[in-house]
Amino acid sequence: DVKVTQSSRYLVKRTGEKVFLECVQDMDHxxxxxxxxxxxxxxxxxxxxYDVKMKEKGDIxxxxxxxxxxxxxxxxxxxxxxxNQTSMYLCAEGEFGQPQHFGDGTRLSIL
Amino acid sequence: xxNIDQPTEMTATEGAIVQxxxxxxxxxxxxxxxxxxxxxxxxxxxxYNVLDGLEEKGRxxxxxxxxxxxxxxxxxxxxMKDSASYLCAVRDEGYSTLTFGxxxxxLVSP
Numbered sequence: 711d712v713k714v715t716q717s718s719r720y721l722v723k724r725t726g727e728k729v730f731l732e733c734v735q736d737m738d739h740x741x742x743x744x745x746x747x748x749x750x751x752x753x754x755x756x757x758x759x760y761d762v763k764m765k766e767k768g769d770i771x772x773x774x775x776x777x778x779x780x781x782x783x784x785x786x787x788x789x790x791x792x793x794n795q796t797s798m799y800l801c802a803e804g805e806f807g808q809p810q811h812f813g814d815g816t817r818l819s820i821l
Numbered sequence: 822x823x824n825i826d827q828p829t830e831m832t833a834t835e836g837a838i839v840q841x842x843x844x845x846x847x848x849x850x851x852x853x854x855x856x857x858x859x860x861x862x863x864x865x866x867x868x869y870n871v872l873d874g875l876e877e878k879g880r881x882x883x884x885x886x887x888x889x890x891x892x893x894x895x896x897x898x899x900x901m902k903d904s905a906s907y908l909c910a911v912r913d914e915g916y917s918t919l920t921f922g923x924x925x926x927x928l929v930s931p
Contacts, residue, residue, distance in 0.1 A: 741917060752923035753864070753908065768918065800863060806917045809854060812863040 712737050714813035716801050722819045729788040731816050733801030741804050742784035744768075744776065746797040747815075753800065759784055791820045823847045825922035827909050832928045833899055841894045841925045843909035854919065855883050855894045856908040864908055868894070896927075904929045 717732035735742065743758040745768075755768030757776040765776050773795060777785040784803075788795055796819050804810035824846045833839040845853070852871040856864035870876055870885035870892060882895040896903055906926050910919040 743918070745921075750923065753910075753921040755918055755920070758918060769920075804917070809866040809869060810919060811866065814863050 712803070712811040714801055714803055714811055716799075716813040716816050718816050719814060720817050720819075722821060723788075723791050724821055725791060725793060727788075727791045727820075729791050729818070729820075731786040731788075731799055731801075731818070733784045733786070733813055734782050735784075735803040735811075736782065737803065738781060739803050739805050740781070741806065741810075742778065743802040743804075743810060744774075744784065744786045745800045745802065746770070747800055748797050756786065793820050796820045823911055823913070823920035825909055825911060825920060827907075827922040827925045829923070830926045830928070832930065835899055835901060835929055835931050837899050838895065838897050839899060839927065841896075841907050841909075841927065843892045843894070843922060845890045845892075845909075845911050845922075847890070847911050847913070847920070849914035850887065850911060851914045851917070852912040853883075853885055853892050854910045854912065855881075855892075856910065858906045858908060858924070860905075867907075899929050901929050901931070903927065 713736045715734045744756045745753045759765045759778040775787045799816045801813040802810040827843045855867040858864040868883040875884045880897045885892045906924040908924045909922040
């Protein structure tokens with residue numbers, strides 16, 4: 711079974727902090743994705759990566775960056791957290807042509 | 822760009838059949854996915870269509886018409902545990918990214 715592990719289920723941070731969300735997959739797949747999910751807006755793609763050290767902007771990259779130093783790990787970085795980044799963050803992985811599999815999500819609150 | 826529409830909410834009775842529709846207008850198309858998401862949990866993959874027609878998987882079936890930009894998810898013999906949000910997602914032709922609809926919240930009542 712595919713396993714995607716996100717480092718925290720719940721996280722509370724303060725405005726202006728630098729926040730790291732970590733995601734690890736155990737399938738040695740190339741593609742990894744970061745989404746945020748908000749009520750009434752659905753899942754929206756922030757960034758994705760199709761190989762180590764490669765990254766591509768998704769639909770809403772502003773205020774975020776990512777890091778993919780190793781194939782199994784894809785990190786989402788909030789450079790200076792703001793209250794409008796309070797959301798559920800979901801990491802996913804998937805091979806080309808295959809379904810994406812999601813982690814359990816991190817519910818992030820920015821105070 | 823991609824525009825994906827699905828109803829916001831649906832209700833149905835245990836044991837019944839329900840059809841959740843999804844329409845899309847996209848600049849590229851390389852498959853349509855359905856996911857199920859229970860409250861507070863991650864989305865889980867249900868079905869995938871890339872060619873026109875019906876794909877059946879147990880109590881769940883999914884249909885695609887590419888010419889009409891239309892898909893539906895059919896759930897038979899509804900159970901209480903089927904109460905969840907159902908997400909329609911279209912894959913583009915390039916990097917294999919998905920664009921999701923806003924989801925349909927299905928409530929199954931006794």
